[in-house]
Amino acid sequence: MMKHLRLSKKTLFVLCGFCLSAMSFAQSQEADTNRFEVMKQKTQALEEEVKGLKKFKVSGYIQGQYQWGEENASLKVGSANENPEKAFNRIGIRRGRIKFTYEGKIALGVFQLDLTDKGVGFKDAYLGIKDPWFNSQSMIKVGIFDRPFGNEISYSSSLRESPERSTVFQTLFPEERDLGIMLQLQAGKSSPWNILKLEAGIFAGNGIKMETDNRKDFIGHLSVNKSFGSNIKLGGGISYYHGSVYQGSKNIYTMDNNGYILSSDDINIGKFAKREYVGFDIQFSISSILGMTQLRSEYLFGQQPGGKSNSKSPNSSSLPSSDTYIRNFSGWYVIFIQDFGPLPLSAVLKYDVYNPNTKISENEIGLNNTTAGDIAYNTLGLGLLWRATSDIRVQAYYEIIKNEKTENLAGYEEDRKDNVFTLRLQYKF
């Protein structure tokens, strides 16, 4: 009986032990489950926060450069030559860009500032509304952004292999940007139609300055880009600009044969001169044992209303009051970039031409009201590009600038001494 009782006690003891250990095991399992749940919730909360933070991006680049120029050169940093008898040099910040982008599901906002030793300016300020239905890359842009004309305008200065854009673009599209509204149509990445892109919009036509007249300009660009395998890419496009320029005085000069004829009448004031360009662009890239080889070219022609001494497009906060000179122009460039095999080095060769007045040449310039604004220029650029790291690059570039010579215009009897050497250091983040 006692034995039996003792046995029962033992059994009871074992049972109690088993129950206790089972309970503690269950409790520890429950604690583990709770810990796992807490961890899961924390991770989810973190994921949500990261997702939110990813919508906001800050990027930019700084280009510091040293420039040397012959006595008549025009440098992009520093002030003009203080001694026109001698070559001169300058250092400065060519571009100091900071870009803020906030991208939501169907809309995005972009601000870009330019901070240099010359001051603070703004570059971009636009909103974009993306296609919410078809998963395409279509968008409506409103604000100040790159004009949709050709290839070089929208080709970022942080990637460009020459320090500056071609003369024709610097003249016709000052600051590259304009104020307007644009529709971009492009199929989604998985569509075979993704290779086509149409950009078309209505713009103020006054660069990044505020609008000063009632007229709007149309700019459109249809482009195609296709890769062939993983080693070849070919692209091209056609662009059209149709706009107008306010006539600020009664004197309008138009070309007739080899000189300007003047129309001087009060009714000319406040009317608009036609501004019309057509452009073609092509880009070819091939990757081989030699590294990346790139060839890009653009050709533009059309009609440009400008001033007496230059054919620059409007980029001013006030209406012009000067005489209007209407010229037919043409311009083109070709750029060749060759890597040195797998090295982060590229050789650059660029040739660009801008002829502001195709109706006259050489000794005809300087006669019949024609001026220095009718002189054509061509620039041969030779450069070396070193991509030191993924965010630092060094660029050395020499430009040999030739102008049309004419015996009838003082200072242009010979080629002007205006060659430029640029040494640039860029940091991109």
Place this chain on the structure above:
Amino acid sequence: MKKVILATVILASVMFNATAQKIKGSDTVLPISQKEAESYMKENASQSVTVTGGGSGVGISALMQGTTDIAQSSRKIKFDEKQKLQEAGKSVKEVVIAYDALAIVVHQSNKVTNLTREQLEDIFTGKITNWKEVGGEDLKIVPYSRETSSGTYEFFKESVLKNKNYMNGIMSMPATGSIIQSISQTKGAIGYVGLAYLNKDVKAIHVSYDNGKTYTEPSVANAKNKTYPIVRPLYYYYITSSESKIKPFIDYVLSDKGQKIVSEVGFIMIN
């Protein structure tokens, strides 16, 4: 004291000799890289290799950002990706490490065994929507695809769909494992996976690329003798400047021992 100094010296030398390598990208290549890494680390105690998936595009993107040493990919690098690397001053090298056959899989209960490339194209582009149109029962077809960042997604589109678009609203799966799981649970489902992922939970379709004259079962043997048509190379991509760091591992993968692992995992050796 001497012992302590000696131990410290040994530990420091081990630490300095140890190199950590990261491999990221294709889910298809993942089983190869994992097994290769395990075997390589067993033989080289001082080496460390970590392998993660995410898709070919993710791997190549990580290579651009410098967050991986090797991008494993089931598709060739795109020109735009090459150009971005070049803009960042990086040149990339390509190594074919194995070949893979892509298997078309359906639910185990599906009566259909043979499909032509044209039928597969029509199924995945949404023209054929019921199994009875291809000799099966009256059941709605539920096609599954990989996500757009996957190299398998692109290879299938190129090889089987002849670059036509997948149907709108196709079910996109983040990983091959999810495709196998979904197909094993959905009667009318069809999808595609790398040969190494085939298991008893799904049924592999015999494919014809000659308008139904011959149908071939997906297998290593058929891929090797080139009778199975949906075969692609698998790649490793790395930055030229980091070659010295990762070359021993790549050489190991390409060695007889490494290629034996490729075969064991269910892929096709390069020789």
